[in-house]
Amino acid sequence: MSMLRGFLILVLFFLLGEALRLVFQVPVSGGVLGMILMTFTLMLRGRVSDALALSSQALISILVLLIMPGVVGVFFMASRFSDQWLAMAAALLLGTFLSVLSTLLLMKGVMRLSAREQGHD
Amino acid sequence: MTELMERFVAVPDALSASPLFAIGLTLSAFFAGSWLFTRMGKPLWMPPVVLSAVILAAVIAFLSVDYLRYQEGSRWITLLLGPATVALGIPLYQQIHHIRALWIPIVVTLPLAATLAAVYAVVIAWAMGATPEVLASLAPKSVTAPIAIGITEQLGGSVPLLMGGLLITGVVATLFVDLLAKWLPVEDERILGFALGLNGHAIGTARAFEISHTAGAFASLGMGLTGVFTALMLPLVFRL
Known part of the structure; x- marks a missing residue:
């Protein structure tokens, strides 16, 4: 029962996200809007119910x-x-390799920079 | 006797009229794929989703079920992708303290990395002579499926081609993150999770949850933010 109750909450947030998408015509899917709403709601409430977690x-x-x-x-x-x-394979393989490399280096670099800055404070 | 055989052969096609047939097939392939994945010693280069999809495709072809009919029935499964996306908000919230501590690197890295993920692919494909339709199908390759489908339709790409691109991207992004983590080296689970979700959408996120809960939360975050950012950026860029 509690699992079903949690599922209902997820579905309601999804529908809410869909409704927002339709009303404000944002090119973002209802699921993602629902996810953002869910995160903010939980941050405000400060806890997750067992049903929802399950x-x-x-x-x-x-x-x-x-x-x-x-x-x-x-x-x-x-x-x-x-x-x-061939073009697709190259784009997917090489492109993904480069983008993974960029993400890792960027994130690592920026984290080191911001950690150093916090060290100065 | 031949009549009985004929009726026997006609069974899969008749059954496929019910969505339960597609659900049964998909679930069976899912469990078969997961079982095989464990038996093979959980190889990184062969994620369960590929194993399961290959099994599923083989069964559909073998039973000569109409693919479009299967697709129609399987909508009952795909439907759950919506609430499942919402569900990603929960691990996100549970890890929010990690994310708060790192919000500067995340805000700086995300727009750049998400843009690069699309730009690399489009530029490479364009340089090798791909048509605009193919470019539009490849551009959202790092975005989670429900959002990516919307983007590709808006840009005038092909959805099945996009799904293929998404699958390959998810798999190779997972492989490359594991490889590069060793080469560079990057050991921070938070960075690995973030890179997995940003580049490898749901497939990368599934892999991140195998690493740890923290990695999974960062992957959900990377996937969610990449989806939102790319959905807003790509339609604007493609108009130019």
């Missing part, structure tokens, strides 16, 4: 299951673009 954990642990139907589409629909596979 159902969020359950959903997060099956994220892989939830994206599977979309992933499977690749095997059935991607052949249309086979003439550009």
Whole structure:
């Protein structure tokens, strides 16, 4: 029962996010708006109910299951673009390598800088 | 006897009219993939989502179920992606003290890194002669699926191609984070989690939760912020 109650809260926040998206015409999905709202609400309340913690954990642990139907589409629909596979492969592999490298170096560098600054205070 | 055989062969197609067929297939492939993943000793280069998806595709092809019909039934599963995205707000809140302590690096890194994630891919593909449709499908490759689909539709890309790009990006981002963490080296779980979520969306985030709860929270944060930022930035940039 408590898991279902937590699920209801998640669904309500999702619907609230969708409603905001439709009213204010933001190009961000209802799920993300709901996530932001959820985080702020919890920050204001200062605690998470057991029901909510339980159902969020359950959903997060099956994220892989939830994206599977979309992933499977690749095997059935991607052949249309086979003439550009080299450009796509390069963009995905090299591009992702570079962006992971950039993120790690940026984050590490900025963290070191801001830590040094705090050391001076 | 042949009549019985004919009826037997027609079963998968008839059953696939119900969404429960797609749900049963997907769940079976999910468990088979997870089982196989554990049996293979949890290899980093082969995340469970790929194993499960390959099994699922093979079964769909073998039973000659119409893919579009499967896709329709599986909407009952994909539907949960909405509340699941909301659910990511909970680990985010639980780790908020870590995030508060690091808000300056996060605010500085995120817009730059999220922009680079899209720019690298688009520039490389463009230089190698990809069409605008392909570019529009690749641009949101580091964004979590529900947001990325919206972006690609807005830019005029192909959603199935995007899903392929998302999958490959998620998998290789996970691999590259593990590799580069050793090379650079970066040991801070918070940085690794953030990089996983920023570059590898849900697949990276799933991997981050395997590392630790803290890494998972930073991945959720990176994924969420990248999604919001990219959704606002890309449509503006593509108009130019």
